[in-house]
Amino acid sequence: MTRRLLWAFPPVALLALVFLYPLTLVVQQSFQPDSGGTSLQPYTDVFASAAFREALWTTVWIAVASTAGCLVLGFLLALIIAFVPFPGAKIVARFVDVFLTFPSFLITLALLFIYGTTGIVGSFQFLTTPWGVLLAEVTYFTPFVVRPLLAAFSQLDTAQLEAASSLGARPLRIIRRVILPEALPALAAGGSLVLVLCLNEFGIVLFTGAKGVTTLPMLVYSKAILESDYPGACVVAVVNVLISVGLYALYRVVSRRAGA
Amino acid sequence: MLVHSRGARWAVWLLFLVLFLPLFALPLLVVLGASFATNWSGVLPSGFTTGHYATATRGEALQALTTSLLTAVAASVLALVVGTWAALAAAALKKSHRRVMDALFVLPVAVPSVVVGLAILVAFSEPPFLLNGTRWIVILAHTVLVTAFAHQSVSAALSRLDPAYEQAAASLGARPAYVLWRVRLPLLLPSLTAAAGLCFALSMGELSATMMLYPPDWTPLPVLIYAATDRGSLFAGSALAVVLMTATLLALYAVSRIRTRASYR
Numbered sequence: 183m184t185r186r187l188l189w190a191f192p193p194v195a196l197l198a199l200v201f202l203y204p205l206t207l208v209v210q211q212s213f214q215p216d217s218g219g220t221s222l223q224p225y226t227d228v229f230a231s232a233a234f235r236e237a238l239w240t241t242v243w244i245a246v247a248s249t250a251g252c253l254v255l256g257f258l259l260a261l262i263i264a265f266v267p268f269p270g271a272k273i274v275a276r277f278v279d280v281f282l283t284f285p286s287f288l289i290t291l292a293l294l295f296i297y298g299t300t301g302i303v304g305s306f307q308f309l310t311t312p313w314g315v316l317l318a319e320v321t322y323f324t325p326f327v328v329r330p331l332l333a334a335f336s337q338l339d340t341a342q343l344e345a346a347s348s349l350g351a352r353p354l355r356i357i358r359r360v361i362l363p364e365a366l367p368a369l370a371a372g373g374s375l376v377l378v379l380c381l382n383e384f385g386i387v388l389f390t391g392a393k394g395v396t397t398l399p400m401l402v403y404s405k406a407i408l409e410s411d412y413p414g415a416c417v418v419a420v421v422n423v424l425i426s427v428g429l430y431a432l433y434r435v436v437s438r439r440a441g442a
Numbered sequence: 443m444l445v446h447s448r449g450a451r452w453a454v455w456l457l458f459l460v461l462f463l464p465l466f467a468l469p470l471l472v473v474l475g476a477s478f479a480t481n482w483s484g485v486l487p488s489g490f491t492t493g494h495y496a497t498a499t500r501g502e503a504l505q506a507l508t509t510s511l512l513t514a515v516a517a518s519v520l521a522l523v524v525g526t527w528a529a530l531a532a533a534a535l536k537k538s539h540r541r542v543m544d545a546l547f548v549l550p551v552a553v554p555s556v557v558v559g560l561a562i563l564v565a566f567s568e569p570p571f572l573l574n575g576t577r578w579i580v581i582l583a584h585t586v587l588v589t590a591f592a593h594q595s596v597s598a599a600l601s602r603l604d605p606a607y608e609q610a611a612a613s614l615g616a617r618p619a620y621v622l623w624r625v626r627l628p629l630l631l632p633s634l635t636a637a638a639g640l641c642f643a644l645s646m647g648e649l650s651a652t653m654m655l656y657p658p659d660w661t662p663l664p665v666l667i668y669a670a671t672d673r674g675s676l677f678a679g680s681a682l683a684v685v686l687m688t689a690t691l692l693a694l695y696a697v698s699r700i701r702t703r704a705s706y707r
Contacts, residue, residue, distance in 0.1 A: 186531070186534045186535055187535070187539070189530075189531045189534065190528070190531035190532060190534075190535060190539070190543060192527065193524050193527045193528035193531060193547075194528070194543065194546065196524060197524075197528075197546060197547065197589075200562070200582060200585075200586050201549070201550060201558070201561075201586050202546075203565060204558075204561035204562050204564060204565035204566070205553070205557075205561050207561065207564045207565050208557070208560060208561045208564055211564060255461065255465075258457075258461070259458065259461065259462065261444075262454055262455070262457070262458045263458075265444040265445075266444055266445050266451060266454045266455070266458075268455050268458075274462070277466070280691070281466060283639075283640070283643035283644075283647075283690060283691075283694065284470075284643075284647065284687060284690070285646075285647025285648075285649060285664060285686070286647075287647075287649060287664065287667070287668070288469065288470070288473060288683055288687070289469050291473055291667070291671060291676070291679060291680065291683055292468070292469030292470070292472040292473050293469070294671065294676055295472045295473075295476050295482055295676065295680075296468070296469075296472060320465075321465050321466065321469065324465070324466075325466075343444060347444075347446070353444050353445055356444060357444075378551075378552055381554070382553075382554035382555065382556070382650075384554070384555065384556050384649065384650035384653075385649045385650060385664075388649070388653070388668065389668065389671060391671075391672065398554075399554050399555075399556040399557075399650065402554075402556045402557060402560060403556055403650075403653060403654065406560055406563070406654065407653070407654060412564070415560060416560070416564070419554075419556075419557040419560055419561075422554050422556075422557060423553050423554065423557055426552050426553065426554060427549070427552045427553065429552075430548075430551065430552030431552075434545070434548070
């Protein structure tokens with residue numbers, strides 16, 4: 183056993199050096215105001231600022247709304263690809279895989295042409311509002327829901343659907359009573375992953391160039407790089423990490439249950 | 443088949459097209475179209491030009507592409523080595539230890555990449571490990587971010603591996619190192635290459651942590667795309683984005699060729 187633990191030591195030590203140690207430094211620095219000493223001063227400063235409270239609220243509601251949108255849209259699309267297959271459905275499923283490998287800011291870049299100031303649809307300032315970010319996040323993260331759903335649907339025995347249908351169940355009832363219960367674990371796992379990713383999303387928000395939409399990751403960036411306020415940036419970072427790691431732990435529990 | 447009547451089926455397909463095309467196909471087409479244009483004020487882009495590609499493949503842009511490719515290759519190789527080692531070591535541990543190790547190695551997925559960037563910036567700007575201002579800090583950050591994905595996909599593949607092969611090899615007298623090299627790693631090769639492709643693609647498109655710590659002489663392509671759009675050159679930025687996507691897809695294709703060759707062995 184000790185030999186096996188010894189083999190596990192090098193990668194863990196490496197991770198500790200390049201990831202865990204830096205994170206503890208962030209926590210440590212969040213208690214060290216520029217004036218020196220160790221105090222809760224940075225926390226009280228940041229929590230008192232209206233910009234932080236607004237960023238926290240914006241981050242949470244955009245993430246929750248995006249997740250809801252991704253779940254509805256992803257379920258609908260996966261349902262059609264899996265159970266009402268059309269010629270080319272396989273290609274669409276491949277396209278979804280490719281879509282996952284593109285960087286998120288591409289979506290905002292495209293939306294800048296469609297809805298931006300010199301855009302196709304017109305020059306109304308849609309993208310500089312939270313709704314623009316919401317649309318971009320729903321577009322980018324829906325494939326993260328579609329993929330686990332397609333995997334779950336491929337294990338569903340179609341005989342169940344045929345049986346339900348021959349007994350006179352309408353499509354909506356089959357979806358509600360047969361397909362949805364099978365899809366719930368995949369929906370829960372995909373949804374919580376998307377929620378975490380939305381809370382942490384930076385590229386989409388940065389590319390809108392909107393001063394009106396500030397999320398927590400954006401606040402970390404602007405405090406650290408633009409204002410050189412490291413204690414403040416570390417405080418926001420700690421809050422952001424606590425929210426998303428907490429949710430991610432929940433996701434791991436849910437997906438382990440689903441896998442069991 | 444969920445919908446049996448012909449008319450209803452067409453209605454469902456139409457709904458699919460109405461949702462799918464504008465949301466997922468249109469953004470990519472728009473970026474592609476804009477990269478060949480100088481002007482876009484109507485429904486279609488106008489002023490056809492390949493000039494953006496001429497500038498996107500030389501000078502500063504070419505250097506950014508090389509920077510991105512080098513960073514992505516270095517980060518994927520490092521992540522693959524560390525992630526595979528960790529997955530193999532964790533698989534040999536008992537269940538409680540394995541859980542702790544798995545949790546540690548997926549943690550970078552949950553932590554916002556901006557915060558990973560900030561943490562590395564804070565930790566490696568001080569004398570014991572002074573990396574700030576060098577290219578190594580960017581490569582290090584990318585490695586930390588993609589190792590979690592490499593570890594996850596390798597350990598998922600390990601848990602699906604049939605233990606009969608390695609037991610047979612061991613019962614015939616093969617030493618553990620030989621079993622690892624000739625039995626387990628070849629069986630893992632398809633998932634290793636898949637993980638390599640994923641790591642490469644993620645590193646190519648990484649923007650959040652990079653924005654926190656890139657030095658002026660090591661500017662990856664996504665940063666250059668942001669700089670272009672930020673100063674209003676959306677069309678030049680689109681051409682750069684198409685170059686980025688093409689490079690990523692070519693690399694993924696090359697990696698998938700290795701995979702198919704391996705699975706026929």
